[in-house]
Each structure stands twice: as structure tokens, then as C-alpha cells.
Amino acid sequence: MADSLTRREQPGRSKINMNQDHEVHYWTRHLNIAKEELQKVIDKVGNSAAAVRKELAAD
Numbered sequence: 001m002a003d004s005l006t007r008r009e010q011p012g013r014s015k016i017n018m019n020q021d022h023e024v025h026y027w028t029r030h031l032n033i034a035k036e037e038l039q040k041v042i043d044k045v046g047n048s049a050a051a052v053r054k055e056l057a058a059d
Contacts, residue, residue: 015049016047016049016052024038031052
């Protein structure tokens with residue numbers, strides 16, 4: 001089923017989807033980083049939220 005344009009679901013907590021604006025907004029606010037920095041980390045470690053958190057903690 002296609003994503004609803006009027007009803008937004010809670011972003012998944014285990015994966016970060018950079019193709020969904022509302023998820024990017026959630027994760028950038030939650031992690032307190034810019035979209036570009038989030039993309040760099042995802043390019044490096046993948047889209048697992050746990051891996052991204054771990055990478056950010058290591059910096």
C-alpha cells in the first residue's frame with residue numbers, strides 16, 4: 001500500500017528513511033544534527049538508528 005499523504009505514521013525507531021521528509025525531520029531533531037550530517041553518518045554506517053547513534057556517540 002502506498003504511503004498516505006494525509007495521515008503520517010510515527011517514524012520507525014529502528015531504521016532511518018532519508019526519503020521521507022517527516023522521518024528526516026524527526027531524526028534530525030531527535031539527534032540534534034543537520035540533515036547533511038545525518039546523511040553522512042548514514043552513508044558511513046547504514047540506516048540503522050542504533051548504528052547512527054553509536055557513530056555519533058563515538059565522535
